[in-house]
Amino acid sequence: MTNDQTGPLISEKGPVMKLETLARQLGLTVHAGRDALDREVTSGYAADLLSCAMAKARAGSVWVTLQGHSNIVAVASLTEAAGIIITEGVQPDDATINKAQEEGVPILTTELTTFTVVGRLYELGVPGVESLDE
Amino acid sequence: MGIQNNSAIPASQITRLHELVYELEISQVMTREVITVTPQTSMTEVREILQRHRISGIPVLEHGELVGIISIEDLIKALAGGEMDARVGEKMTPNPIVLSANEPLVLSVDYFNRYGFGRFPIVNEQGKMVGILTPSDVTQGLLKKLEVEYHEEEIRRYRASHIFEDVISDHTSIFLHYIIASRDFKQAGAASRNIKRTLTHLGIPRPIIRRAAIATYEAEINIIIHTDDFGGLITAEIRPDAIIIGALDLGPGIADVEQAKRRGFSTAPDWIREMGFGAGMGLTNIEKCADEMYLESPFGSRTTLRVTIYMDEHLPIGRREA
Numbered sequence: 013m014t015n016d017q018t019g020p021l022i023s024e025k026g027p028v029m030k031l032e033t034l035a036r037q038l039g040l041t042v043h044a045g046r047d048a049l050d051r052e053v054t055s056g057y058a059a060d061l062l063s064c065a066m067a068k069a070r071a072g073s074v075w076v077t078l079q080g081h082s083n084i085v086a087v088a089s090l091t092e093a094a095g096i097i098i099t100e101g102v103q104p105d106d107a108t109i110n111k112a113q114e115e116g117v118p119i120l121t122t123e124l125t126t127f128t129v130v131g132r133l134y135e136l137g138v139p140g141v142e143s144l145d146e
Numbered sequence: 147m148g149i150q151n152n153s154a155i156p157a158s159q160i161t162r163l164h165e166l167v168y169e170l171e172i173s174q175v176m177t178r179e180v181i182t183v184t185p186q187t188s189m190t191e192v193r194e195i196l197q198r199h200r201i202s203g204i205p206v207l208e209h210g211e212l213v214g215i216i217s218i219e220d221l222i223k224a225l226a227g228g229e230m231d232a233r234v235g236e237k238m239t240p241n242p243i244v245l246s247a248n249e250p251l252v253l254s255v256d257y258f259n260r261y262g263f264g265r266f267p268i269v270n271e272q273g274k275m276v277g278i279l280t281p282s283d284v285t286q287g288l289l290k291k292l293e294v295e296y297h298e299e300e301i302r303r304y305r306a307s308h309i310f311e312d313v314i315s316d317h318t319s320i321f322l323h324y325i326i327a328s329r330d331f332k333q334a335g336a337a338s339r340n341i342k343r344t345l346t347h348l349g350i351p352r353p354i355i356r357r358a359a360i361a362t363y364e365a366e367i368n369i370i371i372h373t374d375d376f377g378g379l380i381t382a383e384i385r386p387d388a389i390i391i392g393a394l395d396l397g398p399g400i401a402d403v404e405q406a407k408r409r410g411f412s413t414a415p416d417w418i419r420e421m422g423f424g425a426g427m428g429l430t431n432i433e434k435c436a437d438e439m440y441l442e443s444p445f446g447s448r449t450t451l452r453v454t455i456y457m458d459e460h461l462p463i464g465r466r467e468a
Binding site: 060062064066067079081084085087089090091092107 | 331332334335338339342356360364367421422423430
């Protein structure tokens with residue numbers, strides 16, 4: 013199976029998409045974790061409360077949030093999330109970028125709102141974390 | 147040669163093999179037992195030596211000093227010219243290019259590429275020949291080193307994951323202690339990250355690691371948000387049958403433990419909530435991750451939290467009801 017990286021690759025288990033493809037499709041700016049952009053995104057989660065992300069984000073999740081401070085890196089790293097998308101033009105501070113770089117956590121930003129980003133991700137075939145429990 | 151000394155390789159693509167060519171010294175891969183001839187040896191004898199040892203070149207020594215090199219190409223020329231009775235001294239390449247034994251291997255790769263020779267005599271600091279290097283020595287040396295490293299890594303992993311079987315005692319545990327400073331959000335997550343790393347080294351199943359990491363993170367954040375100046379302590383006791391996470395602080399304590407455990411209840415100030423903390427989910431998350439949870443906190447006094455996660459429980463978080 014080859015992937016021309018312009019769209020989702022449908023496998024037997026469902027869509028498989030690399031973070032890099034998502035970044036291109038949504039026009040996201042990469043701030044950290046460039047080396048880890050080939051990770052496969054298997055689900056998505058959106059929330060601005062860290063404890064919620066801690067409880068719900070899964071290994072391979074892309075996490076959409078408005079938070080841009082360095083503690084998001086620890087949450088993504090501990091849950092083994094594929095990466096973080098920061099919305100509404102919020103810029104991660106230097107501490108966040110440095111920490112993300114150290115831990116190999118991709119941080120991507122966009123001017124789009126969380127609602128729009130999640131909608132686009134869903135259209136591209138990224139399912140919610142609930143699908144993993146089925 | 148499969149390995150090119152190509153300085154244009156981007157840093158991200160440098161492999162262990164590339165590093166090794168810089169780390170290894172020529173002396174570590176060269177052939178030490180060298181067959182030699184003298185200038186007086188006849189070309190007929192050279193042919194016999196080359197055939198017998200299946201080699202393609204021989205260093206020429208006179209009174210122990212390297213004076214030349216005689217190769218299969220020189221032999222072919224002598225054969226074609228009907229000069230097999232000639233002596234090595236007349237047919238050899240005099241003053242051959244040599245390499246020093248203590249040079250990095252990468253230099254030899256460069257030399258093989260640059261000169262196109264099949265071998266280089268290797269000399270020590272006094273200029274005395276101590277070995278010979280062929281491209282196949284380089285390849286074999288690298289492969290051997292890679293194999294050794296791979297083996298060592300396997301042993302390290304094996305040792306870490308079998309530590310509980312190797313240590314003989316009535317009760318074996320590994321204790322980890324982390325000091326948590328109050329209000330230090332910059333360091334938040336460091337204890338849970340390090341505990342997670344240790345559990346990974348020990349080969350603990352991933353669902354167990356995930357639960358331990360989440361419970362530790364929430365306990366760590368609680369200490370950072372809620373404690374007085376003294377901060378607190380996070381501990382992890384790793385036993386063969388369970389992981390026991392501890393969180394201890396000296397106050398101010400929890401006014402109503404049952405209320406604090408309720409989902410969505412938090413006493414965190416607004417500035418902390420704005421960072422996305424203080425959702426009132428911390429203890430709920432910890433309880434979900436725990437097989438057993440003990441929380442004691444007389445108000446105005448110290449708080450003790452103990453979370454036990456058994457190794458044989460594989461239920462992922464989110465599936466467990468508190």
